[in-house]
Amino acid sequence: MFKRIKCVTVFILLISLFPAPDVHASDETNKAVLIIKSSPDSEMETRLTFINNKTFAGIARHRKRKQAEEIPVSDTYLILSGNGGAASTYVVDRNGSLIHEQTHEIIEVDKAAKTKLKEYADSLRSLHYGKLTSWERARSIIPRKKKFKVIDMETGLSFNVQRRAGRNHADVQPLTREDSAVMKQIYNGRWSWNRKAILVKTEDHLLAASMNGMPHGGDGIPGNGFSGHFCIFFLGSATHGSRKVDLEHQLMVHKAAGELDDYFNRASPYQIADTFFAAMNLKESEILKMSFTHANHEQLLYFLQERDSITGIRKRADFHQQEDDADLLTLDIPVDVSVVRDGQEERAEFIFKMARTSPADPWKIGHMDMK
Numbered sequence: 001m002f003k004r005i006k007c008v009t010v011f012i013l014l015i016s017l018f019p020a021p022d023v024h025a026s027d028e029t030n031k032a033v034l035i036i037k038s039s040p041d042s043e044m045e046t047r048l049t050f051i052n053n054k055t056f057a058g059i060a061r062h063r064k065r066k067q068a069e070e071i072p073v074s075d076t077y078l079i080l081s082g083n084g085g086a087a088s089t090y091v092v093d094r095n096g097s098l099i100h101e102q103t104h105e106i107i108e109v110d111k112a113a114k115t116k117l118k119e120y121a122d123s124l125r126s127l128h129y130g131k132l133t134s135w136e137r138a139r140s141i142i143p144r145k146k147k148f149k150v151i152d153m154e155t156g157l158s159f160n161v162q163r164r165a166g167r168n169h170a171d172v173q174p175l176t177r178e179d180s181a182v183m184k185q186i187y188n189g190r191w192s193w194n195r196k197a198i199l200v201k202t203e204d205h206l207l208a209a210s211m212n213g214m215p216h217g218g219d220g221i222p223g224n225g226f227s228g229h230f231c232i233f234f235l236g237s238a239t240h241g242s243r244k245v246d247l248e249h250q251l252m253v254h255k256a257a258g259e260l261d262d263y264f265n266r267a268s269p270y271q272i273a274d275t276f277f278a279a280m281n282l283k284e285s286e287i288l289k290m291s292f293t294h295a296n297h298e299q300l301l302y303f304l305q306e307r308d309s310i311t312g313i314r315k316r317a318d319f320h321q322q323e324d325d326a327d328l329l330t331l332d333i334p335v336d337v338s339v340v341r342d343g344q345e346e347r348a349e350f351i352f353k354m355a356r357t358s359p360a361d362p363w364k365i366g367h368m369d370m371k
Contacts, residue, residue: 031087032056034117035077036124038197038255039286044156046128048120055116056080066106068099070295073286075258076121092117094261129258130199130208135169138234141205142170150211150232151199152186153256158201159183164220164229169237171217177225187213195248195282197256200232208259209234210252247271248278251287264290269331269354269363270319276352276365280313293355293364312340316347330355330366 032050050056056078076092090098090107096114098107109117133141142148142163150172151158159179165171174180184191192213200207215228233249254263267275272291279288285304292300303310316336325331333352338345348370355366 030056031081033079034120034124035079036075036121036128036258037077038075038128038153038258039284042154042156044151044153046124048124055113066108068104068106071099071101071104073289073295075125078117092121125258130206130256132235132253132257132259133205133207135234135237138200138207138209138237139170141202141207142200146202147175149201150183151201153197153199155186157182157186162221163232165218166231166240168240168243169234170232171229172211172232173219173221173229174224174226175221177223180225183213183226183230191215195233195246195252197252198232199256207234208253208255208257210249210256212249247274248282251275251278251282251284255284255287260287260290265362267363269325269333269352270321272354272363272365273319273333273335273352274315277313277315280307280310283307291365293366297365299365299368306341310339310341311343312338314338327359329358331363 030052032053034048034050035045036047037045071091072093074091074093078090078092078098079087080090081087089101091101092098096109096117098109099105100107144163144165147160147162149158150161159182160175161172161179162175163170163172174183186196187194195210195212198209198211200209210233212231214230215226216230217228219226219228233246233253235250235253236245237249237253238245251260251263254260264272264275275287276291279285279291280303285307288303288307289295289300314337316338319333319335322328322331331354333354335350335352337348337350339348340346351369351371352365353367353369354363356363
């Protein structure tokens, strides 16, 4: 039987602490559901449900007729129901404002409500995501022959594995045919080298990690329907061949930890340009959006549209990095690129025009010249 991790749902009845404005109103009159999920299409969610909560009832009444230019990248959503009307879903941005998913209408909430909203969201994130853990620490938590559970961040499906080997990362095998079948379902029925954000769950730990989905190398569990092993990477894990840290795996580790914002805040302009290639190959729309200055960027929309037809995109050589960019606000990064589209390879030159508003702000792709 396939296993699916169910969303964590916590029902909070705060009637005694926050009396409802109308004691005769039904529960559905004043209901709020706070949701954390790693991407808009993720089936794995962690939910917190409030009935007759004064804070969220107040939010519903403080409507402002202001339109957002774009829907921000966020992992936080709030569904509000009130006065017998249809439920409305809002994206919660980093400042605690609410943007209606359909109308783009903004609800600005007061400071107290923002504080409460942030507290609840932070609590949910601690349940939803894994801990960002170095490979040195992770290898002691999952020593060789250790059995543990793998949870896919997108589907919520889970399966059991055993670590068999691995010096620079964990070489792992599914325990049974059933576990192999669940893993293959996560990869839509086809084994793949694609990286996926996962949680590693032991008796005492929930760790952020990344896996690929291709059986390879040595086999050690007979009859499990999996010929070989697959790889699990943690923070700082390297490949066995090149002994280099794989950016695509590291992005998925940060996604599984809910720490992509932190990654982008610290990344150099060259790392952001590299992230563009990784996001395209991973088909990760939200990471691609975070690489550009804004979500309605014309070139971003082009690459989102072409994402599925471009089956591979990579640099043909490493960037020539400028020695000192600490005080710069703009930077041009030229690079020769190979693009595989519908089985045909094309060569091009990209010039990433990186930008930021101050030395304290994160770098973004402001424009791309493509020749």
